[in-house]
Amino acid sequence: MTAQQRKIILTITVTYTILILYFMLLAFGRADNASRGTGYTFIFMPEDFFRLPGLSDLLRPTLIDIVSFGNIAAFIPFGILIPWLYRRIGFMRFMALFVLSILVVETVQALTLLGSFDMNDVIQNSVGAAIGFGAYKLGFRTRHFWRNIAITGLSAVVLMIVVWGTFGLVDKVFAKEMGPFVALNDLRDGTGNPSTGTGRYNFIIGGEHIEPQYNVYRAEDNDRETYSYQLGNKELYLYFNYGVPDEEDVHGSLSVTVDGEELLSASVGDQRHELNMSSIYLERGHELTIIIKGNVKLWDVGFREMSYSWNRGEES
Template sequence: MVKQRKNLLTVTILYTLFVLYFMFFAFGRGEASDHTVYTFIFMPDNFLLLPYPSDLLHPSLMSMVGFGNTLAFVPFGILIPWLYRVGFVRFITLFFIAILVLETIQALTFLGSFDINDALQNSVGAALGFGAYKLGFRYRSLGRNLVATAISGLVLFIALWGLGAAVDKILTKVEGPFTAITEWTDTSGNSSADKPDSIQINGQKIPLRSNLYGAEGGDSRTFTYKSEGQTIFSFTFGNPEPTDYSGEISITRDGQEILNYTGDFQRTNPEQYPVVYEMPVEPGDELKITIKGDLKVWDVGYKKMQYFWQ
């Protein structure tokens, strides 16, 4: 029994040194330590998320980081309670504190960054190992204990994999259905004109799905869109035939110009028109869309970013 404990302690120490090497010296960390910027990331995201099965078809270093951060620390959850009688709460608390200390040292020595997600993933891996140990070590035979622990660990890991994917789906927003802006008044108080069924651009008949906006007689009109939520704002634009390419469109967001197209672009690059323009808009953002000359915009609307259950 004493010999087994010594062997177990030796394995634990060697594995700890192995992990510390990867945390502080592997992946060229020493060569990158000459920078002088401390990096601390305190905001967690979905730290339970592991690469999707499709990511395994074309694995990359970045896609495997989640696996490494979790699986590399599973042995600690088995070895430490095997060596010492310790409850889960005490074990995981002390383990998490130790990981935070190591993450801080990484950042202060410029051998890595402090990332709360890494610390949480490391701790989840250790917790998974602890659970596998408690489920597996129920027999008098060491061999049966190890086999049961391995099977328990695999089952818990698959459950963790599925839980991370489910949480990711719950937390991730998706584009909702397209909502057309059918009544859009410009800054002068004029409402939109009736739209035809289609327009002609570069010899092609372009169907209009929902709306059409523009200036009449070469004048300028400015329309305003103020987002009431997180949305994807979109429209299509171009100079319909017949045209002398005198049209222009510009967009400002909260007073700062973010888009400007003139008819000369269409004259020199006719194959690129009509142009479909999309942009993400945050709550409270105000867009001003100014249309001049013959240029028209149509199918103007937005898609709200929402959770899948909404």
Template sequence: MSKSRKLIFYATLLYTLLILYFMFFAFGRGDTAADQYTFIFELDNFLKLPNPSELFPPTLMDLVGWGNTAAFIPFGILIPWLYGVKFVRFMLGFFASILVLETVQALTLLGSFDINDALQNSVGAAIGFAAYAIGKRVQNVKKSLAVMAVSVALLLAANWTVGFGVDWVIAEKPGPFVALNEWENGGGSSAENVEPRPFEIGGQTVMPEFNLYGAEDRKTKTYRYKLDDKASYFYLQYGIPDSGDFEGSIRVSVNGQEVLSNSEQYQQHAPDVFEWHFDQPAELTLTLEGGEQAWDVGYRKLQHRWE
């Protein structure tokens, strides 16, 4: 083995050991081992790198996002430089190796198996291989390394741009507001909202736009609604009007789990806003007591740009 090949071999070995250290032991993995196996197979736009506006100052997760791609670029340069392997064979072997390491991370409870990480790692290796293929055409070693460095920067920028383009196209955004005007009451029959009317809270005039709910005769009243959409945001505003005694409470439950509980003891003399994100169909329960009012209750369904 020539001197240059020995240098490349030892550089590859040392860099591999460094990557393995970060994958299994860095960031306090041994001290904060998971208590269950975690396998993530859902794709989450693996091309996307951190937004420039989010990098000032950079957080640990920003660095991880960059590292998942950039840290594996050297493998795409060193391994084909050392063994002269073809692109398809290199990528198949690299991706298989990453899947094995991700699996070991999960089974040893030192991390999780995340298909997005494996794909990001592979994108980095592919960028390195492409940069090596471009740079090796230059005979002068120093110029070849310079060409590789420039190629890596340009390919990273291209990957970044494509990632944001994909995200822009497929990202789901909240759609039009849908008011919830037909609930079921505690007895299972239809319970419509009362006619919206203006009232004051803390001297501020409130004019509900879509609906208004309250407890009749200042007693407890419960409303139920089944939300069939898988991904949406639920909204409502609430408060205790100035008229009458300042007493009342509100509770919101999702599939039997309470997500909002507030009463006059903790409320301010001002309207308040509540928002909750759903990622699956759910049954909503809204319970009002005393003088508590809830208005403009509804949701926005998450949808793609073309919907």
């Protein structure tokens, strides 16, 4: 590399760095947001950094799609320019310095209220720099300047596609999805017997006609009824609908516990005839217990299990 070429590359690197810093610290109305003083934001736990927009998303991209893609693509040039300037720098040293620099910029964003510290951004930016470094190593193998540039550009595109596909595969494998709705009365109760007290019938709450699709739980003779089920230590969302029918006096209560921990407690003594809906996330649980008192009716109770791709076949 001649002295003139080095000067040109250094100028490009400095100019591009200033441009990136502008977008990271000043663009998109960041100064206005900082003046409002909404508080510091630090996101240390990465989430969804393996998710990039698909081909269908790029046809009608949203701002989130553009940002996710840009967080990687915009930092590929650093992986090319820095090792081009400093030929002896190794991959590990380059990545260590790059990650440290991004951590500093992200911290400045958060402390100046010009943005947030987001570990997702750090990871995506670093992946972009790594792609650029790999493209440089693949491209700069000859003495022909323009051939090196062409091969490096093509290598960057190919590596980006590979990473794009890999991210999509990893996201698909590790993404959790909700399974089909399972009515609670499809399970067996705590004694191992088929569930009882789940006959369906219609009623009116708050003037709305209710037609339960799966089940109805109630306290026989307006006293107290306890229902117990084994959940099988699964991660799931529980769903409940409850209220007191218009033709009955408003009194009673509802309690939902899992392994002794109360997740839902409702007393309707001071309420009107109102329809209530509730969903509860449950990371793990063995025994579900429902206690109903008075005229409270509970219907279409069930859950959707969260699962990964590798165990969906087993569950079906």
